[in-house]
Amino acid sequence: MPAASGVGLRLRKGEHLRLVDPEGGQTGDLVAYSADGSERLSSGRTFDYNEKVRLSTGDALWSDRSNRLLTIIADEVGRHDMFYAACTREMYALQYGIDDHPNCHDNLSAALRGQGIDPVFLPQTLNFFMNVEIDEEGRLSIAPARSWPGAAMVLRAEMDLIVALSACPSTMCNGGVPPRPLGFEILEP
Incomplete structure (x- = not known):
């Protein structure tokens, strides 16, 4: 996945998604919906059912209908975020005075539309590899x-x-350097 871009994909139950x-x-953003679009990732349910805000190996990402969407089965980094929303054009304009900046919200929305989901209200993302104190x-x-x-989860x-993924275009989330690519692969169990 090239720097500052997004991709949409379909996963079958039991398949593994490796993020590299x-x-x-x-850093990158991930959002997930049930295949029929009726359920979507929920940070609130995820925090509630895991009873913590720092997610890693063994923790599940839950839907807004209290069903497991994904389970983290391996995590070399161990630090991810679900507090910050996907960056948007409006955020760049309000916080940095920058107009029309590439952003995760647009990347994720385009990727979801390409998979047949209309993301009228984009849910909270898993900001993988993002380090929030x-x-x-x-x-x-x-x-x-x-x-x-080479670090992966x-x-x-x-x-x-x-699932939609975005390689975050923000220099702030990426240690002050220009955005770089992210890798992913779908693996059979």
Whole structure:
């Protein structure tokens, strides 16, 4: 997946999705829907049912209808985020005064439309490899990603899914350097 781009794909129940950071320090966004589009990723349910906000091996990503979508079965990095929303054109304009910047929201939305999902309201994403710190007062801050060249995580589909991925175009989420590509592959169990 080229830097600052997105892709949509379909996973069958039991297939594994391997996400790879080929160059290190790159973050990505993932959103998942049931194959019929009736369920979508929920950060709230995911936090509730895992009873934690730091997700890693063994934890599940849950739908807004309380069904497992994906389970993390391997995680070399161990630091991901579900607090920050996908970056948008509006975010770049409001926070940085930049008009028409490439963004994860547009990448994910286009990828989902290509798979037959109309993302009227894009759900919260799993920001994989994104390193977010939480201070004592609950303030969030983005720190450089902890991934290194070749670092990977593997998720197992718990139902037939439509998944969209974005290689985040933000320099802030990627340690202050220009965006780089991300890799993915679908593996049979």
